[in-house]
Amino acid sequence: MITRMSSLFLRTLRDDPADAEVPSHKLLVRAGYVRRAAPGVYSWLPLGLRVLRAVENVVREEMNAIGAQEILLPALLPREPYEATGRWTEYGSALFRLQDRKGADMLLGPTHEELFTQLVKGEYSSYKDLPVTLYQIQTKYRDEERPRAGILRGREFVMKDSYSFDLTDEGLAKSYRAHRDAYQAIMARLGVEYVIVAATSGAMGGSASEEFLAISEVGEDTFVRSSDGSYAANVEAVVTPPGQPRDTDGLPAAIAYDTGETPTIATLVDWANGALDRTVTAADTLKNVLVKIRRPGEDWVITGIGVPGDREVDFKRLEAAVEPAEVELLGDDDFAANPALVRGYIGPAGVKAAGGTYLVDPRVVTGTAWITGADEAGKHVVDLVAGRDFTPDGTIEAAEVRDGDLAPDGTGTLVSAKGIEIGHIFQLGRKYTDAFEVDVLGENGKPVRLTMGSYGIGVSRLVAVIAEQMHDEKGLRWPREVAPFDVHVVIANKDEGAVAGAQALVEQLDAAGVEVLFDDRKASPGVKFKDAELLGVPTVVVVGRGFADGTIEVRDRLSGATDEVAVGEAVDAVLALARGEG
Amino acid sequence: MITRMSSLFLRTLRDDPADAEVPSHKLLVRAGYVRRAAPGVYSWLPLGLRVLRAVENVVREEMNAIGAQEILLPALLPREPYEATGRWTEYGSALFRLQDRKGADMLLGPTHEELFTQLVKGEYSSYKDLPVTLYQIQTKYRDEERPRAGILRGREFVMKDSYSFDLTDEGLAKSYRAHRDAYQAIMARLGVEYVIVAATSGAMGGSASEEFLAISEVGEDTFVRSSDGSYAANVEAVVTPPGQPRDTDGLPAAIAYDTGETPTIATLVDWANGALDRTVTAADTLKNVLVKIRRPGEDWVITGIGVPGDREVDFKRLEAAVEPAEVELLGDDDFAANPALVRGYIGPAGVKAAGGTYLVDPRVVTGTAWITGADEAGKHVVDLVAGRDFTPDGTIEAAEVRDGDLAPDGTGTLVSAKGIEIGHIFQLGRKYTDAFEVDVLGENGKPVRLTMGSYGIGVSRLVAVIAEQMHDEKGLRWPREVAPFDVHVVIANKDEGAVAGAQALVEQLDAAGVEVLFDDRKASPGVKFKDAELLGVPTVVVVGRGFADGTIEVRDRLSGATDEVAVGEAVDAVLALARGEG
Known part of the structure; x- marks a missing residue:
């Protein structure tokens, strides 16, 4: 498809928004990807929505690849299931609560363990049906005390949450591992620099859990890594290597x-x-x-x-x-x-x-x-x-963790860094299946209580994380996998022939299945180049002065490299880049 | 993709759910497409979600075709804009209201005129930017007094809402017409039998408006049509042809x-x-x-x-x-x-x-x-x-409208029928742009107040409407455009060769890009056929007894027709059907 900037609902801003502190927030607003509707609540404009959907699709593909099945639960939920697990209270003021016209208590789902558990209980009754993993990509709500950094920590956000149901602990471990692998595949495709840290599981309950943290100076989570990189943990989860007990004989008296x-x-x-x-x-x-x-x-x-x-x-x-x-x-x-x-x-x-x-x-x-x-x-x-x-x-593990402390597993000393939580995987065990008494008939005819895993990825947050990790001083830079467009074609030559040439190029690219952003505005080349840098489409093609001599310019937004390409070869050159062969 | 029923999260039910009255509700629950989570609040299971997404895509394509640009606004909204237009109060108890942790009043968006208006005001300032049409496909909330019929009238539902902004009344009329045409294209693609009726605009304000009503006995809206079909109106909108004034001279005294x-x-x-x-x-x-x-x-x-x-x-x-x-x-x-x-x-x-x-x-x-x-x-x-x-x-237009009344435009007499509102298009005019003072600089240097249209389609409701209009006594029947799968392949022969043949067929279809539902369960042919009828995939392929003789059966769910096809020609035959050439 060809998207023409002359009619695109897009306004880039020269100045940083007053309420923005972190680069991703500044740039996503300046580049017209998102707009604030209320504190911690954002609207996605055309380019932002394209990136959001692209991230969703990467997540969806990798979830489907491990056999997870997509469904969609409501965001508006009844109180009772959350009351049954105690989370109606535990969530405190982070939960958006409301009453319907009949006075029934409801909530906006912050995460859906209860509902998925009830759903599986309602549908499945035999060991033959298990294991099953279900997921949704859905809008979630948490009334954050300090929403910040635009879509990085919002009160309404898009999350992928999945839930595995297994007959045995070994099955749960396998489902957990499959998610862990899928999450690694997702992060690799998105080009996110991350670390997996041992984590405490907070209000979720359950035993084993790990967090995927995107490495970022603007992160709110502190984690530590061992110097050889083989150990990493959320600071809350660091286990102090205990001291060696000694004989008390012969020690001076107190x-x-x-x-x-x-x-x-x-x-x-x-x-x-x-x-x-x-x-x-x-x-x-x-x-x-x-x-x-x-x-x-x-x-x-x-x-x-x-x-x-x-x-x-x-x-x-x-x-x-x-x-x-x-x-x-x-x-x-x-x-x-x-x-x-x-x-x-x-x-x-x-x-x-x-x-x-x-x-x-x-x-x-x-x-x-x-x-x-x-x-x-x-x-x-x-x-x-x-x-x-x-x-x-x-x-008790209450003393501060410091750079230079020994890693618990003996892999050197610890160094701390900041991260943004982008994923969290939990081996919940039977906390929720106990609460709702979810048994199926086992192979031996006896009831088996299911064991459960819960796995989340902050989909909208990932958009901000990618912006945060990839941007430079000129603007956004998107990896091809999630870029709003494959190619950004800029007319920087008023000559009729050049304009027609740009138009023809754009149509050829479109015909080849390339998503094209076409800057056909009556603005100066300088304005257009600045916008192209700000918007961050990976390949920028400039039909400029060289057109008269039979060349166009192909710029790589990531590396900054510029190539002169013969007009006749332009389509092939751009196609090669768009297909990641550049 | 191949979806195997042996591991699909799907349970079909023999009995109608106790709370279901209309056929679409009964069948969508029995066929495992949706499940109730709370009154008027439903979960979409794998098959239901596939149909929902397919309907969304048809709507999206037709909106894009008229140049509308997709964005995504939040569902959780601040009170102030709705206060400014009076709708915070006007909506009465149909509005879900809540407070955040700081006590700020918020609401769950029932429709987004206010936010879109504010958004355009924030981004655009010149006549050169206009016209613009924006839309979203988004989850909406209305606290219906009587949620009913499953997803037909829910309290959380998916809607496509779009908003046009124009400089002139002529521009608005053109944008309105484009939507009207797009809606007709959408309904045609979805195979929905509908009528466009003149409507009153209710709480939306504005002047001209029309409703798209799906014709259905279970509809809550009564409309009338003239006997020659050229006039149709919502009963509320019927204009009574006035009587002919007469001379009072010579009339008897009272x-x-x-x-x-x-x-x-x-x-x-x-x-x-x-x-x-x-x-x-x-x-x-x-x-x-x-x-x-x-x-x-x-x-x-x-x-x-x-x-x-x-x-x-x-x-x-x-x-x-x-x-x-x-x-x-x-x-x-x-x-x-x-x-x-x-x-x-x-x-x-x-x-x-x-x-x-x-x-x-x-x-x-x-x-x-x-x-x-x-x-x-x-x-x-x-x-x-x-x-x-x-x-x-x-x-005043307050008297009942009756079958046999004259049509206001002289096209015969009126006949009433029931319909389900599936779309509503409004020429809002300047109600909202006045409320938020949305002016742009006109070509002559003077401010121009924008004029606005608002257009909605009930996306999740359409899933129910299609089920309602298309089902038969055996189950659902989906038009190809929105079917959860293209083909439903049933193994009805335990013979190893037949099983291998079915498997090979399924893989060939998958390789050809066909979405296949594969009933590989260890159930009896009878159970499988019943489920196939209930689920309603348009083409059902049965690998049964005939396989030994080199034939498989191809059933058309809509017409009920059955064809015997040679195994070697099965893929081509199914592909032709899946491409709508059958």
Whole structure:
């Protein structure tokens, strides 16, 4: 098809939109791909919609290739199924809730585990029907607290969500693997630079899960990779290699000291280097952070978290570690109610005396000696030995992860980077099939509870991610697989012959099945070239001054390379490029 | 592609669903095309989604053919634009409203005039950009009071809505005509039997509008056609041919009579035939129905509606006639407050005496004489002449339309039928461009207010309509253009050679680009044939007993015809059918 810019619904903007901070957002708006309709809610204009549909198609093809079957569920959903799994409440204010005219509670689907589970229960009853994988490419809704960066984190967005149903754990592992492979194929076709990280599964429930993160400075997710690249994990999912337990025999006894006004690790280290006969660093101290934790349906429990004093507690890691329990820092009221807890001087004993739970970083193992609070103002204990002088109630992954930390699998040290979540695959197990009692008749005549996987790809987000990773200072640059057009033909010569030549070229390309954007506007070549760079079609053909001499110009938007091609060979040259043979 | 029924997510049902009343609903559920998720909210299973997408594509191609440009707007919308046009309120409880986490009012878009208008205002500023037509194929939401018949009238549904923007009324008329033609092309391709009727435009505002109604006994819209078929209109839009005014000179004087207990037309006619020296029918009486009407922002006004006594007031026609005003029947309180209104004996004078407005049917013209109420209990006036004894404040189209009424354009008499609204085209004019002040710079340097058209097609509804019009007692029957598959190949022979032959045939068809549904299940031929009839793929190929003798069976689902074809010629025969050459 030929799309003429003279009548295309497209207005490029010279200036960045005021509310845009990240390059993809600026460029997608400036190039007329999307427009904001409400906070976190965007309209797709002709070029944007073409890219969105192209991304959808890549995803669809790869899902079909693993035998997943496409269906389409509604976005407007009844409350009951989400009530049954607890997610009506768990989603908190991220869920768009509404009532219909009869007062029935409804919601806009943020993800569809419940409905797919009910659907399979309704249709299938025998082991012979399994396994089955269903998917949809559908509009989803989440009332994000901070929608940002245009379509990168919207409140209405397009997602591919699929759900596998298997008879056995091995079957689930196979379905999971098939999705993992399909996602890798998708990202490869889209040209997205990504990393697969071990992830925690958040509100989704379930056990094994991995995230596909697009590597990007504007990402909101921090992940770490081992120096040889073989290990990668979401920071929340990093497992600290535990320290080696040591024999406590022969270690010096713990001694309490008056340390004066030393409520911080820095002041404590200063005191120790003055008062003790050794060099002390923050890593020799044990910092005890007090929080309270509440498991669903239970009371708050005061919890001390002991970490080496050179590290902070990373609250996101802490939250992930205790989920689905909630966690909060201890407030003034809590300290007032528990005089055993002396701020700035808290030790393991104080936590226990206050009836609390005491959890430690995995580095705090039996035989390690620490300088820590003595539970009296101005006092600390030196050489308090784990496993001898105190026994933690368990370990917790709450300490911050830092560049240079050892990778859990021994593949070197960790380096952190930023990423954008573009896919998430979960081995959910039986959380949802238990909630809805989804059994089929097994081969032996007994009921089998199905096991389930859930797999998502942010389709509209991928459009922004590709823009983010591929753009340059002049504008967008689309990989051929998702470009809104194959070729952008620019008339940059008012001569009648050149105009007719451009027209003929465009028609020949069209006849050959090439999607052509034809800049037939009465604008200056400069304006047209700038727009071509901004719009980012991979191949730009300029019918310009050289036409009189029998040549046209073929520009590669990605490499920036320019070729002079004889007019008679232009169609073949462009076709070769459009077919990826360039 | 080959879709194998052994692994297809499909379960056909023997029994009709309990909540289904119309054939399309029963069959689409029984054949596993759709499933109910909530009242008026449906999931599309694999076969249903294929038909839906096929209908979408036909609509898309025809919209593209008239130069309309596809975009995609959100479904979740801010309140403000709908507030600006009054539709936030006008839509009443048909609008799904919700609040986001910050308490901002939002809605689920029922139709998108406001957003498209704002979009064009934002992008375009010069007459050079016009005209432009934009469209989307998108999920819409209306909280129907009575969702019914599955996807025929859902609360979440897929619609194609387009919007034209023109500089002049002539331009709008041209855009409107282009849509009208495109809609006719779409219906022809889909094989839908339809009629185009003059319509009132309801809450949409604007002047000229027509509806595309699919002819169907299960339709909710009543329309009338003239006996020669050249006139058709929604009942609400029928214009009554006015009576011929006559000279009032020489007509008998009006005389009031004691008519006794005659509060109904029937009792009045009985009295008249006994008391007067002529034959009287209900058509000689003037029935005065009392209502109150409230224009937006004004007070209720008592209104008498005078219609020939052989006709009822059709409340839907009355509502359409007074829109956007509201109308209600007069209540006991109103009668109590207005003693001039004597129930059962109301005449034109009484309405005026009560300070009301008096409107009449267009048949009540100057010189017509009526028997009507004398505004006293037990009294009526005979020979009350319009234009002499009373002067109405105007006419109103509120009387029922009946089979046999004259067509307004003189093309015979009217016959009524039922239809399903599948398309609606509006010449909106400047209602929305006025609301948002959408001007562009005209050729003469002065601002030009744009004029607008709005055009909708119920895409998901069309799936039900096609099922409704095309089915037979055995199941669905799809036109090739939208069939979920081109060919349904059934193995009805357990012989290894036959199975291998079917497999080879299926692969050859697939290689030729035919979409094949392959019934490779281990079920009996009877079960498979029943399912094939239920599913409704246009061509069914049976590899059965004849295979040993070198033949297969090719069945036409539409005509029911069966052909024996030599195995070697099977692929060509099926290809010819799939290409519509059969």
